[in-house]
Each structure stands twice: as structure tokens, then as C-alpha cells.
Amino acid sequence: MHDPATTSPPHVTEAGRSGDDVKADLLVRYATSTDPVEVGIERSKVAPFYGDAIAQQARDVLHELDVSTGQLTIVDDRGALPFTIAARIECAVRRAGLGAHRRSLPARHVRFPATARDRLRRSRLYLPGNDPKLCVNAGLYGADGVILDLEDSVHHGAKDAARILVRNALHSIDFGTAERMVRINQLPLGLEDLDEVLPEQPNLVLIPKVESADEVRAVDARIGAVLDDDRPVWIMPILESALGIERAFDIATASDRIVALTIGLEDYTADLGVRKTATGEESQWARERLVNAAHAAGLQAIDSVYGDFQDLDGLAAWGRRSRALGFTGMGCIHPRQIRIVHAAYAPEPADLERALKIVAAFDDAQRRGLGVVSLGSKMIDPPVVQRALKLVAEARAMGLLPDAHDGACR
Amino acid sequence: MNESTGGATGGRTATRESRFAELIENAAGRRVPALVNGAVQTPFRGVAAHRPTGNKAAAPIRSCADYPTSGDKRAPSLRDALERAGLCDGMTISTHHHLRNGDRIGTLALQTAAAMGARDLRWFPSASFPCHEPVIGLMDKGHVHHIEGSMNGPLGRYCSEGRMRGQGVLRSHGGRWQAIQDGEVEIDIAVLAAPSADFFGNANGSHGRSACGSLGFALADATWAKHVIVVTDNLVPFPCLPWQIQGNFVDQVVVVDSIGDPAQIVSGTTEMTKSPDRLLIAEYVARFIRDAGILRDGFSFQAGAGGTSLAFLPYVKQMMREQGIRAGFARGGSTRYLVEMLEEGLIGAILDGQTFDLEAVRSIRDNPRHVATTPFTSYNYHGKGHFASMVDVTVLGATEVDVDFNANVVTHSDGVLLHGIGGWQNCLAAGCTILAVPSFRDRIPVLLDRVTTLCGPGELIDVVATERGIAINPRRQDLLDAVRGSDLPIRPIQDLKREIEALCGGAPRPPEPSYDPVAVVKWVDGTVLDAVWRTSV
Numbered sequence: 001m002h003d004p005a006t007t008s009p010p011h012v013t014e015a016g017r018s019g020d021d022v023k024a025d026l027l028v029r030y031a032t033s034t035d036p037v038e039v040g041i042e043r044s045k046v047a048p049f050y051g052d053a054i055a056q057q058a059r060d061v062l063h064e065l066d067v068s069t070g071q072l073t074i075v076d077d078r079g080a081l082p083f084t085i086a087a088r089i090e091c092a093v094r095r096a097g098l099g100a101h102r103r104s105l106p107a108r109h110v111r112f113p114a115t116a117r118d119r120l121r122r123s124r125l126y127l128p129g130n131d132p133k134l135c136v137n138a139g140l141y142g143a144d145g146v147i148l149d150l151e152d153s154v155h156h157g158a159k160d161a162a163r164i165l166v167r168n169a170l171h172s173i174d175f176g177t178a179e180r181m182v183r184i185n186q187l188p189l190g191l192e193d194l195d196e197v198l199p200e201q202p203n204l205v206l207i208p209k210v211e212s213a214d215e216v217r218a219v220d221a222r223i224g225a226v227l228d229d230d231r232p233v234w235i236m237p238i239l240e241s242a243l244g245i246e247r248a249f250d251i252a253t254a255s256d257r258i259v260a261l262t263i264g265l266e267d268y269t270a271d272l273g274v275r276k277t278a279t280g281e282e283s284q285w286a287r288e289r290l291v292n293a294a295h296a297a298g299l300q301a302i303d304s305v306y307g308d309f310q311d312l313d314g315l316a317a318w319g320r321r322s323r324a325l326g327f328t329g330m331g332c333i334h335p336r337q338i339r340i341v342h343a344a345y346a347p348e349p350a351d352l353e354r355a356l357k358i359v360a361a362f363d364d365a366q367r368r369g370l371g372v373v374s375l376g377s378k379m380i381d382p383p384v385v386q387r388a389l390k391l392v393a394e395a396r397a398m399g400l401l402p403d404a405h406d407g408a409c410r
Numbered sequence: 411m412n413e414s415t416g417g418a419t420g421g422r423t424a425t426r427e428s429r430f431a432e433l434i435e436n437a438a439g440r441r442v443p444a445l446v447n448g449a450v451q452t453p454f455r456g457v458a459a460h461r462p463t464g465n466k467a468a469a470p471i472r473s474c475a476d477y478p479t480s481g482d483k484r485a486p487s488l489r490d491a492l493e494r495a496g497l498c499d500g501m502t503i504s505t506h507h508h509l510r511n512g513d514r515i516g517t518l519a520l521q522t523a524a525a526m527g528a529r530d531l532r533w534f535p536s537a538s539f540p541c542h543e544p545v546i547g548l549m550d551k552g553h554v555h556h557i558e559g560s561m562n563g564p565l566g567r568y569c570s571e572g573r574m575r576g577q578g579v580l581r582s583h584g585g586r587w588q589a590i591q592d593g594e595v596e597i598d599i600a601v602l603a604a605p606s607a608d609f610f611g612n613a614n615g616s617h618g619r620s621a622c623g624s625l626g627f628a629l630a631d632a633t634w635a636k637h638v639i640v641v642t643d644n645l646v647p648f649p650c651l652p653w654q655i656q657g658n659f660v661d662q663v664v665v666v667d668s669i670g671d672p673a674q675i676v677s678g679t680t681e682m683t684k685s686p687d688r689l690l691i692a693e694y695v696a697r698f699i700r701d702a703g704i705l706r707d708g709f710s711f712q713a714g715a716g717g718t719s720l721a722f723l724p725y726v727k728q729m730m731r732e733q734g735i736r737a738g739f740a741r742g743g744s745t746r747y748l749v750e751m752l753e754e755g756l757i758g759a760i761l762d763g764q765t766f767d768l769e770a771v772r773s774i775r776d777n778p779r780h781v782a783t784t785p786f787t788s789y790n791y792h793g794k795g796h797f798a799s800m801v802d803v804t805v806l807g808a809t810e811v812d813v814d815f816n817a818n819v820v821t822h823s824d825g826v827l828l829h830g831i832g833g834w835q836n837c838l839a840a841g842c843t844i845l846a847v848p849s850f851r852d853r854i855p856v857l858l859d860r861v862t863t864l865c866g867p868g869e870l871i872d873v874v875a876t877e878r879g880i881a882i883n884p885r886r887q888d889l890l891d892a893v894r895g896s897d898l899p900i901r902p903i904q905d906l907k908r909e910i911e912a913l914c915g916g917a918p919r920p921p922e923p924s925y926d927p928v929a930v931v932k933w934v935d936g937t938v939l940d941a942v943w944r945t946s947v
Contacts, residue, residue, distance in 0.1 A: 023852070046853045048824055049918035057915070079852025082915040107912075136913065137687055140877055335686035 015091035015161055016084075018076035024133035025084060026077040028058075030092040032070045037062050044077035057082060061089045065099035082106050083172045084132040087165040094160065106172045114231045115179045115203040117259050120144050120397050121300055122329040123341045124181060128153035130162035135169050139176035141335035142342075147181040150193050151208050159185065163196045170200035179203045181236070187215055191222050198226040203234060204259070209267060210237040211244045213254035220255040233257065236302070240264035241271045245286045248293035260300035262331075263290050266307075276307075278314050280321075291326040303327040309334035319344025346398055347391050355388035355395075362389070433925065433941075438816075440864050442938040443927045447556065447576045451930070454937040457867055462792070462936070467593030469634050477661075481610040481648060484663045488522050488641065491662045492599065495637040499529045500555075501598035504635060506628040507537035508603070508615055508764070512674030515603035515641050517544050518666075524553035532576070534595060535559040536586060536627040537830045541674065549574055558595065559586075560820075560830020561929075569928050570826040572944035578827070578929030580820055580942070582835035583627065583763070584789025584796065585934050590630045592792060594936055600635035602628045602655065603669040607642035611660025612653035615765075616775040616782075618644030620670050623744070623765020623774045624782035625654040632659040643669045654782060680745040680767045683721050687877045691846050692718045694875050694898060695805055696725030701896035702889055704803050704842055707735050712804035712837055714743040715766040718846035718875075719805045723747045730756050741788065741801055744770040744780070752780060761797060763788055763833060789836035791934040796839070804840035808847050810861040813903050815868030815883045817845055818861040820931060823854050823920060825862050825945045827929065835934050838870040842889065849876040849910045854918050857907040862920065864940040865931055879906050 011032040018027035026044075039058045041051055058072055072089065080088070083106040093099040124145035127135045130153075138146045148169060154162040170180060182197050183206040184190035190207065207219055216237055223233050235257040239245050245268070252261050265283050269276040276282065287303065294301035303322045306315040315337055322330060323345050330345075332338050347355070357375055362385050365373045373380040395401050433441040436453035444451060452460065477483065485491035503523065505516040516535055521544065523531060531554050533545065540563035548554040549568070556576025561569050569578045581589055589595045604613035605620040615625040620643055632638050632655045640655065641664045650657075683689065695718060699705045705726070713723055724747070730736070736755065742748050742762040746769035751757045753773075760780040765771050773780045788797040798804075809829065810818040819834050821827055837843065847856045856876070872889060874881045881903035882889050893900055911917050927941040 046918070048921050049854055050915065052919070053915055079854070081853055081913060107915075137690075137877055140690060141686060336689065 011096055013092045013095035014075070015095060016080075016088035018078070022076075022078045024079055024081065024136070025131070026080040026088055027075040028085075028088045028092050029073045029075050030070055030089075030096050031073075032096055032098075034069055035071075037068055038071045039074075040071070041074040042076065044074060045079045046077065054085060057085055058089055061086050061104040062093070064104035065090060065093050065102050067093055067098050070096075070098075080132065081136065083168040084165065087132075087168045088161070091161045091164050094164075103167070106168055108172055112175075112180060112201060112203075115234070117232070117234065118300070119179065120329075121179065121260060121302060122345045122398075123332050123338045124302075124329070125178070125332045125335060125338065126153070126305070129166045130154045130158045132165060132169070135173060138335075139174055139178050141338050143178050143332060143335070143338045144329065145179035145181050145204070146175050147183050147206060147331070148197075148202075149183045150190075151183050151185050159189065163193055167196050167200050170197060170202055181206060183208060183238075184219075187218055190219065194219065194222045195226060198223060198233065201231065201233075203232075204236055205233060206236045206238055206262070208238050208264070209240045209244070210251055211241055212247060213250045216251055216254035216258065220257055223257065234259040236260045236262055238262050238264045239286075239290060240267035242268070242286075245289050248290050249296055252293050252297035252299055258297070258299060260302050261290055261294040261297075262302040263287060263304050265304040278306075278308070278311075278318070280318070287322075287325060287327070295326065300329070301327050303330035305331035305333050306337065307333065309337055312336065312340050315340050316344055342398070346400060347395050352391060352395050352400070355391040358385060358388035359392050433927075436938065436940075438864055438867060438939060440940040441925065442930060442941050443577075446579060446927075446930050446938070452937045454933050454939045457869055460933075460935045460937050462592065466591045467596070467634060470636055481657070483611055483657075483660060484609050484665065485639075488518065488601070488639070488664050488666070489526060491639045491664050492519075492523055492526060494662065495599045495639065497523055497526060497528055497599065500531070501528070502532040502534050502596060504534040504597045504600045504631045505536070506602060506625070506631065507535055507539065508622040508625055508627055509620065509670035509675045510622075511539040511541045512620075512671035513539065513541055513603065514668060514670050515601060516542050519601040519641075520545055520548050520554055524548050524551070529553055530555040533557045533559070534597060536583065536631075537832070538562070538565050540564060560832070561827050562829055566827030570821075570942065570945045572926060572928050574928065577927060578942070579932060580827075580831055580929055581932045582789065582831045582934055583785040583833045584791055584798070584836035585831070585932050585936065586627075587630045587785040587790040588792045588934065588936055589932070590634045591790070592936060597631055597635035599637045599639065600628070600631035601639045601641060602631060604640050604642040604644075604655065605669065606644045606646055606650055607640050607655075607663060608646055608648040608650035608657065609663055610648055610650075611638070611640045611655070611657030611663050612648070612650040613640050613642065613655040613657075613660075614650060614652055615654060616652070616771065617646075618642075620644065620668070620672055620675060621771050621775075622670075622675050623771050624762055624784075626763060626782055626784035628655060629784045629786065632656075637661050639664060641666055641669060643667060676765065676771055677767050679769065680715055680720065680747065682724070682747070683717055687848055688718050688721055690877045691848070691875050692721035693725050694877075694880055695722040695844055695846055696729060697896070697898055698844065698873065698875065698880060698893065699726065699803055699842075700729050701898060702842070702892040705729060705733070705735060708738045709735070709802045710737055710739050710741070710800065712741040712743075712798075712801050712840060713745075713748055714805070714807075715745050715764075717807055719743070719807060720745060720747060722805055722846070723751070727751055727756060741783075741797060741804075742766075742770070744774065746770060749773040749777075749780070752777065761788065785833075785836075789833055789934075791836070792936075796836070798833075798836045799839040801837070801840040803842045803844065804837045805844045805846055806834055806837055808845045808856070808866075810856055810858055811845055811847060811871070811874050812858050812861045812868070813907060815871040815874065815903070816861050816864050817866040817868075817871055818863045819865045821863045821942060822851075823858075823862050823918060825920075825923065825943060827942060831865060831931070835866055838866050842872050842886075843870060844873040844875055845871060846875045849878045849906065850914055853914050855907070855910045855914050857903065857910055859917070863931060863942055867939075874903065874906075876906065878909060881906055
């Protein structure tokens with residue numbers, strides 16, 4: 001780390017991280033002065049190749065932030081990509097009380113599509129919001145969604161830095177077919193998060209530790225106020241306390257933007273004062289309650305995460321039980337979990353085979369104008385037909401049926 | 411004496427300026443020095459274009475009259491042994507690297523020679539490791555003139571900064587055999603560490619507390635060196651069984667307390683990478699092998715111990731189980747992962763070049779289907795065929811790849827020597843060569859317009875697999891046809907490169923080379939493929 005004794009001028013701020021274990025990030029220092037802007041690079045792993053580009057980018061960012069004086073130093077660049085360099089410089093400048101109401105966005109390479117209310121949300125990959133190295137390739141692993149997290153994975157002192165970094169990531173990183181989600185902080189801090197990230201069009205906002213419909217309404221209102229087009233931004237409240245679970249249906253119906261309810265088991269079990277187990281008996285009721293409330297409100301029910309990313313068998317077992325309860329997806333803390341989770345939430349082959357037969361019989365009955373669907377000598381009840389139709393549609397969306405469109409991850 | 415064997419002698423008078431000898435452009439379009447350490451070089455002429463004639467070199471004739479009839483060739487110490495070997499200035503001393511970063515003998519041999527006052531030695535290891543850092547001091551003091559063998563870590567930096575008096579010569583494992591048998595390098599004294607040996611000099615690497623598995627890299631040294639000293643810390647009664655090195659090649663045997671640090675020789679168990687990107691690339695590689703139709707009964711493959719060349723094994727294993735496929739043979743770098751497949755019956759035999767963990771050492775010792783190979787059987791280009799070309803698919807790493815599929819494995823973009831060539835160049839002879847690489851490292855793209863150092867010509871490299879997509883060499887229309895309809899992200903290499911550059915904020919702007927050649931990269935036929943230029947200190 002740097003020597004604080006060298007930071008004597010009037011006002012010195014820093015942003016980012018340095019050290020040999022840091023990858024894809026950098027530490028920048030800004031010192032206020034009355035002299036015209038000066039940019040220096042103390043150390044960069046990529047200086048011979050990108051030194052000029054880094055210095056030029058630093059000048060451009062300062063210009064966009066309307067900063068014309070002071071000294072900016074790239075103290076230690078560990079191979080940071082441009083979106084990170086821009087975010088750290090902006091953070092250092094803002095910490096110096098400058099650049100207010102301005103932003104410096106990195107280059108954008110793709111346009112990001114809106115997502116459908118009822119799209120697949122089997123897996124959502126958590127990405128710590130203040131760590132740039134994990135998010136660059138996050139879209140490559142085939143997750144249905146990626147969550148840029150501003151809440152629990154970000155230290156209190158780095159909330160401002162993470163917000164800018166996440167904003168830049170949303171602006172410039174291609175997450176492939178994954179739905180772009182942001183977990184904001186609890187209110188009121190979460191509202192500041194929204195102001196920063198909403199212009200970069202996340203598809204979905206997760207609100208943590210929700211205990212009342214009012215919190216959801218506050219987020220809904222802020223989204224409406226900040227957005228200047230009618231593109232959808234969905235909401236997924238996370239219920240993480242006994243009170244939140246009790247109010248599940250109220251919360252589920254608080255806004256039209258809500259597409260799913262999910263549960264946070266670490267906080268929930270802490271609230272109850274019980275141990276969180278790998279099989280989850282202690283949260284059985286809460287999860288059933290949430291599933292029921294979600295379905296009553298016409299929403300998806302999404303499960304928590306499985307905390308041991310080495311234990312893939314435990315994860316598979318958890319996922320199968322979760323699907324049996326009525327959940328349609330869960331969170332992932334490591335890319336390795338994604339494939340296991342997708343398999344766990346897929347229909348059982350035998351169930352799918354039977355459903356396909358029922359659907360064929362149903363289509364046949366429709367064609368022939370028959371009111372009763374029968375398979376062999378058995379009559380099939382309407383709810384059974386409905387469930388079969390749903391299962392086949394689900395399997396098609398997951399790319400498990402041959403005529404499914406775009407089953408590949410990219 | 412073959413003209414090119416005067417390397418050490420020529421090097422003795424070499425000064426830094428002599429490196430600025432005439433540069434010639436070779437068939438790959440790279441500028442290479444006409445003279446290396448005073449010896450005239452043949453520039454690379456193209457793949458399979460250089461066909462030398464004549465006979466192989468040979469070791470001098472010896473007579474049993476000069477060796478004890480009891481068979482006991484023990485010398486009291488390494489110093490005595492070197493003295494009896496006639497150590498003098500300018501000699502070439504060779505060692506092998508089967509003890510990897512745990513080796514004590516490479517450094518000890520040179521330190522002992524230095525203590526005896528020898529100067530201007532050429533060290534000719536089959537590879538060097540960071541543990542050999544003390545050799546820098548011996549070079550500074552003039553005892554060692556230069557190293558011909560892979561250099562990484564501190565030695566790589568020393569050479570790259572132009573501090574070595576002579577020039578480094580980087581060869582593949584097969585190329586080292588070729589250079590010895592063709593007489594390009596004449597070894598005066600081979601000092602060969604042996605985990606087990608008897609007093610006659612029979613030796614193996616599979617037994618003893620310093621067991622390393624095979625001793626294949628030492629076989630050329632034992633066969634061609636003028637004088638062979640076996641050094642062991644595990645003297646066993648005659649006969650040492652099995653004998654990987656035959657005592658009939660050996661002049662003297664020295665017993666020492668320890669030839670190496672067992673913990674650094676083989677790992678307890680090989681760790682599989684947890685990096686999501688590497689695992690993704692590994693999965694792509696396995697699926698590519700399947701979708702291209704390479705994965706079929708009786709197929710063969712090469713695996714390694716590092717990164718993706720290891721990580722694709724579990725995926726391939728799963729596919730082989732599912733489809734009831736059995737591989738005819740696998741070439742190692744062996745690890746417990748390969749051993750498990752052998753023991754499960756998924757592989758017919760392991761033809762092993764290096765043994766990386768304890769499970770693999772156990773297997774090569776106990777399982778007759780797990781055999782040690784040598785650079786002669788596997789890699790030597792000037793032979794009557796080699797195993798490398800019989801392998802259906804090989805998965806390798808690289809530091810850089812360019813849009814013509816040329817690849818670099820010895821330097822990073824900053825031009826500093828970081829890795830040896832190992833068997834990498836030789837493995838390019840496989841039916842399908844796949845380079846598994848991340849698309850960028852520390853912001854610096856791995857896909858470039860032109861590699862910093864050319865180690866493998868693009869015509870031998872068929873597939874580049876990154877986490878962002880797979881590029882197939884347009885020369886391999888058969889592979890492009892075979893994977894049509896696959897759901898793998900197969901993309902033109904230019905396309906991949908553009909995406910990576912957009913992410914990294916443009917193409918890197920490398921500094922102009924110094925054109926001061928501190929080392930050369932030899933091709934498998936002994937011609938000079940490229941030079942490594944001095945970097946700034």
C-alpha cells in the first residue's frame with residue numbers, strides 16, 4: 001500500500017484497490033490544487049502497452065467531470081479495464097467533492113434488450129459490486145441472470161465506489177443473454193443506488209430485507225421518476241425476516257413491476273435464532289409461505305442460495321426439493337453451480353414424456369372437437385392437462401425440446 | 411568435430427556486442443541471428459523443409475579395461491568425480507529436470523565446478539527452474555558462460571535483460587534430443603540425479619524418497635555425453651531394478667545426502683483449477699473434441715498437469731463413460747486424473763513423459779500399462795517417426811496467439827522469458843492441436859496481429875479455444891465441416907480478436923524490439939525459428 005505521509009497537499013482522496021493480490025482493479029489518488037490538471041502513472045502492470053491510453057483516458061474522464069485542476073495519480077494499476085479505470089477516477093474526484101451531477105461513461109459496445117415478465121429465472125449469479133474482475137466474464141457461463149450486488153458483498157466505506165463501478169459495468173459489459181439485475185441497499189440508501197444505476201437500464205432490481213409494501217412502493221415510485229422511457233424495470237423483493245414472510249402477499253402485490261418473490265435464508269434463520277442447515281427444515285414453512293404468496297399474486301417464487309459451492313451433490317438435492325416445493329429458480333454464488341441448478345429445476349424426463357403424450361392427446365381432442373381428453377383408456381382431467389401444457393412450455397423455454405428456439409447459452 | 415559444436419568455445423570470447431551479428435529473415439518472416447554463440451545457424455526454412463543428411467554423432471569408444479571389474483564405480487564425492495572426468499574451462503555440463511523445482515543437483519554440479527576454479531562453462535539442462543537461481547551468481551563471476559535450456563523466473567529475467575554473456579538457446583524436449591544426436595551440442599560431462607541407483611550406475615526415477623517417476627529426459631545425456639556421472643541419494647544393491655539408465659553408459663556414481671526436496675519434486679495431489687473461466691474453456695475443449703468426431707473408440711490424446719490441459723479431462727471422462735468410448739492410449743504429463751482413467755479402463759495405456767503427483771508415481775511404478783517414455787520415442791523429429799504425431803488430439807497452453815494461428819509459449823507480450831518450450835513444439839505434430847487460452851490477461855489480449863516470439867508455426871495449430879469462443883484455423887476445412895451444427899461458440903479468429911480489443915480498450919501498443927538477441931528459439935529440426943530480444947532493465 002501507499003505511504004500516507006506522501007499525501008500532504010490540501011485535499012487528497014483515493015479510490016480503488018492496490019496490492020499484489022488485486023487483479024483487474026487499480027488505486028487512483030486525486031489531490032486538489034489550483035494548477036491545471038496533471039496526470040501521472042506511478043505503477044501499472046500494462047504500462048508498456050497501455051500507458052498512453054490510460055493517461056489519455058484519465059484526462060478525458062476529468063474533462064467530462066468538469067475537473068480542470070488538481071493532480072491525478074494512477075498509483076497502482078493491476079491490469080484494470082477501461083470501465084474500471086473510469087469508475088475509480090470518478091469516485092476519487094467525487095470524494096473530493098467535485099464532479100457532482102456529472103458522470104463519465106466508458107465506451108459502449110452493445111445495446112441491451114428488455115426482458116419479459118415471465119422469462120426463465122432458474123439461476124442468478126451473484127457478483128460482488130465492488131470487484132470488477134468477476135463481472136467481465138459473468139455473462140459467459142449461461143446463467144439466466146447476473147446480480148450486480150451493492151448490498152452485503154460491499155463494505156460500508158465502499159458503497160459510493162461500488163455504485164459507480166456497477167453503473168459503468170451495466171453501461172459497457174456484455175452479459176450475453178443473462179438478465180441484468182442489481183441488488184440495491186436497504187432504503188433509504190437504496191434510493192441513491194437507483195439514481196446512479198437506473199439510467200444504465202438494469203432489467204431488474206432486487207430490494208433486500210423487505211418488510212413492508214411501502215418499501216416496494218418507494219422503489220417503484222423512484223423507478224418511475226428516474227426512467228424517461230417505458231421500458232420495463234422489474235422488481236424482485238427479498239424477504240429475509242419473520243415479519244417479511246408474514247407480509248409476503250401484501251409485499252407481492254405492492255407494485256405491478258414485481259415479477260418474483262425471493263427469500264434470503266441467512267438473514268431469515270438469524271432472525272429466528274436457528275441454525276441454517278443444508279437441508280433447510282428450519283425454513284420449510286417460510287419457503288412454503290413465500291411460494292404460496294407468490295403464486296397467489298401471479299409471480300415466480302425464487303429460492304435462496306446454496307452456500308457451499310464445492311458441494312455440488314448437496315446443491316443438486318437442494319434444487320430438486322426446491323422445485324418440488326414450487327420454486328422455479330435460485331441464486332448462485334459460483335459459476336459451477338449454474339449447470340447443476342438448471343438441471344435441478346428441469347422437468348424429470350418421465351414427467352416430461354408423459355406431459356408430451358397428454359399434450360398430444362389434448363391437441364388431438366381439440367382438432368376433433370372433443371371436450372374430453374383421453375389417453376389410452378384413461379380420461380385426463382382438465383387440471384392435469386393444464387399442468388402438462390405448463391410443463392411442456394417450461395421445457396421448451398429451457399431448450400429441452402428439439403423445436404425449442406435458441407437453446408444454446410450464446 | 412562438427413562445426414556447430416564450438417558453441418562454448420566461441421562463446422568464451424563472446425562479448426555483448428557480438429550479439430549484434432547479422433540478422434537474417436527466416437521462412438516465417440522473423441529476424442534471427444546468423445551466428446549464435448559463435449556458431450553458424452540454419453534459419454527456419456518452413457515446416458518439414460529442412461532435411462539434414464549424414465550420420466548421428468557418437469560418444470567416444472571406451473574399454474572395460476578402464477573400469478573396475480567389480481562394477482563398483484563409486485567416487486568419494488562429486489568434486490572427485492568432476493576431477494576424474496577432466497573438468498576444464500569452457501566445458502558443457504548437462505543435467506536433467508525430472509526433480510523440477512526441488513532439484514539440488516543442477517546447482518550443486520555447477521557450484522562444485524566453480525569451487526574447482528572452472529570458468530566459462532556452458533550449462534545444458536533439459537530445463538531450469540526458479541530453484542536454480544544461484545546459477546546467476548556463477549554467471550556473474552564468470553564460472554558459467556551461458557545456459558542452453560529453458561529459463562524462467564529469475565534466470566529468465568537475467569537472460570532477458572542481456573546480463574548473460576552468451577546467448578540462450580531454447581529447445582523443445584524433442585529438439586534437445588535432436589541437437590545432441592545430430593552433434594549440434596556435445597556434452598562433456600553429464601551429471602544425472604537418480605532417485606535410485608546401484609554402484610554400477612544402473613538408475614531409475616521410480617523408486618526412493620526422491621522418486622520422480624521417469625528419467626526419460628536424461629537418456630540422451632547418458633547415451634551421448636563423453637563422461638556420465640550418476641548422483642543418487644538412494645544407493646541400492648546391484649542390480650537396481652528397473653534400470654531406466656543402463657550402468658554401461660555410466661562412468662562414475664556419487665552418493666549424496668539428498669538430490670532434491672521431495673515436496674518440490676512431485677505434488678502430493680494435483681489440484682484441479684477452480685477458475686470459472688478455465689473450467690469453461692476446458693468444457694468447450696471437451697465438447698469440441700466430441701462434436702468434431704475426434705472422440706471415438708480407440709482415439710488418443712495428450713494431457714498435461716496445468717490449467718486447461720488438465721481440466722478438460724473430467725469432461726472428456728464423463729463423455730467417454732456416457733458413450734462407452736475407450737482411448738487407445740494417452741500421453742502424459744501424468745496426474746492422478748489420468749491414472750484414474752487408466753484404472754477405470756477408459757485408457758488402454760499411459761505413455762508418460764513426466765510424472766506430476768504421488769498417485770502417478772505409484773502408477774508408473776506398479777502398473778505395466780503406465781510406461782515411461784523418452785524424448786526419443788515421443789518427440790525426436792530426426793528419427794523414424796515419433797509418438798507425438800500419432801496422437802489424435804493435444805490440448806496445450808500459450809502466452810499469445812496471432813491471427814495466423816502462430817503461437818508463443820516462452821515470453822509474454824513484454825518479451826521477458828517466462829516459460830520453457832517443454833514438449834510444446836513437439837506436441838504440435840498431433841492430428842488436432844488445440845490451444846486453450848484466456849482471451850486476455852491483465853488487460854493484455856492474448857489474440858494479437860503478431861506474436862512477440864514465434865514458437866509454433868500457425869500451420870500446425872488447428873484450434874484456439876477461449877472463454878469467449880473457439881476459432882478454427884481456416885486451413886482445417888475438415889474440422890470446420892465436422893463441427894457444423896454444433897452449438898459451440900465457433901467464430902472467426904478476427905471476430906474474437908475484435909471483441910477482445912473492444913473490451914481491453916484497443917490493441918496493445920508493444921514497444922519496438924531492441925533487436926539485440928539474448929536468446930534464440932529453435933524449431934524441432936534444429937533451425938532457428940525466432941529470437942528473443944533484450945528488454946530494458
